[in-house]
Structure formats: C-alpha cells, structure tokens
Amino acid sequence: MTIIYERDPIKFYERVEPLLLNKEAENNLPLGILERLKNSQGKEACHLIRFQENGRTTFMTMRTPPHLWIIPSFDHWDAAHIRAFIQYLIKEDFDVPGILGERKAVECFLDEWINHTGQKAEVHMEQGIFRLNQLKTIRNQKGQLIEADASHQFMVENWLEQYGKETGEDHVAGRAKELAESLIKDQRLHLWIVEGTAVSMASRARTTKNGATINAVYTPDQYKRKGYASQAVWHLTDKLLKSGYSFCSLYTDLGNPTSNSIYKKIGYERIGDSIVYHFTK
Numbered sequence: 001m002t003i004i005y006e007r008d009p010i011k012f013y014e015r016v017e018p019l020l021l022n023k024e025a026e027n028n029l030p031l032g033i034l035e036r037l038k039n040s041q042g043k044e045a046c047h048l049i050r051f052q053e054n055g056r057t058t059f060m061t062m063r064t065p066p067h068l069w070i071i072p073s074f075d076h077w078d079a080a081h082i083r084a085f086i087q088y089l090i091k092e093d094f095d096v097p098g099i100l101g102e103r104k105a106v107e108c109f110l111d112e113w114i115n116h117t118g119q120k121a122e123v124h125m126e127q128g129i130f131r132l133n134q135l136k137t138i139r140n141q142k143g144q145l146i147e148a149d150a151s152h153q154f155m156v157e158n159w160l161e162q163y164g165k166e167t168g169e170d171h172v173a174g175r176a177k178e179l180a181e182s183l184i185k186d187q188r189l190h191l192w193i194v195e196g197t198a199v200s201m202a203s204r205a206r207t208t209k210n211g212a213t214i215n216a217v218y219t220p221d222q223y224k225r226k227g228y229a230s231q232a233v234w235h236l237t238d239k240l241l242k243s244g245y246s247f248c249s250l251y252t253d254l255g256n257p258t259s260n261s262i263y264k265k266i267g268y269e270r271i272g273d274s275i276v277y278h279f280t281k
Helices: 009-021 028-039 079-091 103-117 148-167 171-176 175-186 228-242 257-266
Strands: 004-007 047-053 056-063 070-071 098-102 120-132 145-146 188-193 197-207 211-219 245-255 269-280
Touching: 004 009, 004 079, 009 028, 009 047, 009 056, 028 056, 028 197, 028 211, 047 079, 056 079, 056 257, 070 103, 070 228, 098 103, 103 120, 103 269, 120 197, 120 257, 145 228, 148 171, 148 175, 148 188, 148 197, 148 211, 171 175, 188 228, 197 228, 211 228, 228 245, 228 257, 245 257, 257 269
Parallel strands: 070 098, 211 245
Antiparallel strands: 004 047, 047 056, 056 070, 098 269, 120 245, 120 269, 145 188, 188 197, 197 211
16 A cells, blocks of 8 residues: 655546546545646645555545545545554644544544544534435426626625524635635526525535536525525526536535425435544644
8 A cells, every 4th residue: 555645636636536436426525626626726735645556546535724634435445544544644744623524434534533642523514415316396486596796796795604604614604705706706606586686595516527516505594494495406406407417416414404305305315424523632
C-alpha cells in the first residue's frame, strides 16, 4: 500500500474517478468538489490523498480547508485503510477539525482517531443520501419555478442566512451574501413563485458525470406546511432531468422526518447514509 499526496487536482481526479463513479450518486460531494477544483486553476486550497495498491487506486480522501476531511463511499474498504490514513495524518501533522462521509467508514475512523489522540467527537448531523431516476406525479399547485436574479439578491441573502442557522451550517450563514451572489450569477438558485411572491427556494449544487445534486431547500416560516418546498424540488428536479442528467441526488437531515417524507413522495429513494463529526480538544 502506497500513500500518495497529490498536488494536481486534474491528475488526482483522473486517478480516483473510476473508484468514485462506482457509487456516483453517493459520492456526489467529492466528485462535485473535484470538478470545481479542476476548474479553479489552483486558486482553492486542498489536500488530496489516495492509496495505491498494485498500480490501482483503492482508497482516497480529501479536504478543502476550512471544511472537514471526506471519506467517500466505496465498494470495498477495510480497517487497514483507515489506520494507515490516521497514521499518515498524524505523521504529516495535518489539521483534522472533523470527518464526514459514509457512516461505517467514518465511525471506524472515529474509534481509531479518539484512541490515538484523546480528542472528543461531537455528531454534527446524520444525513440520508437520496437518489431519483424518475419523478413521481404529485398534485400540482398554482405557482411557477423561476431562476433567481439580481432583483432577489437581498431576499436570497436573508434566506440563506436563515437556512444556514436552521441546518447548523455556520459557513453558509456566515457567507450568505457571497453565496447569494455566486448562486444567482451562475443561475443555480431557483424560487417557487405564487401570485408574484417568492415562497420557497431550491438550488442546483454540484454536478457529476451523470447526475446533479439539489441543496439549499428552504421555505420561510410564514410559508411552511403549504407544500411549496415539494413544488420547488419537484420542478427543479424535472428541469434537471430534462436538461440531460440521468439522475438527481440530495442530502437530508435524518432528524427531520418531514423533509425526508417530502422527498420520498416526489420519487427520491434513500441509497446511503452520511454522518458528520466535529472534533474538540
């Protein structure tokens, strides 16, 4: 087993793509980040690590500071990979603020890491990974899906800030203005409009070879429990599938049964679990 630290995102992507595509929907996060890194021309900090055995990549992990280390979903991994990864992190003195990814692998990492460092771990979120290949028919409501534009900037900022607070995603709440500008510029943020009023939002996040991920699904309190989020996600999913993607994926907070049931009614099926841990001294 050879551990290789890559500095070139393009070269790294070429080496790990076949491994990640075996579970493309489950690995929408690392695949999407790598696609972004390929296009950033070295402007974004990243740590890219892969394991090579008999000339073949068998394990990989990555981190884009200040975010956490990611362990993707693999067809196969074993505890030896996790132990070697931890030993490498300690030897090279990498910062490890937390870990996220496929539940079993992350929990294996957690046990070994706490054993080595004595740090405490706190669960930030337990997530379900959902995939949709074909939409189910739902009751259509009056309204329409539009792309957010510059006229919605201030509202989107406020919504993203509230979304970040509700989901515990501090990095979203703290960067609401920057994120709003970027999402609107890239035509990724969509609004559900009823009688001229924006009542819910959903965004196209990452894309992979065959799929697109939806995130930032949010409805302000005064518009909740009226089915607006379902309409926004249904119509955005429909738009993405019609644009050529084979499937759509999204993450849900497993502690929120309402959102989980909404996505299932649309046609999303749970295909995996992801868990997020933060470490404290």
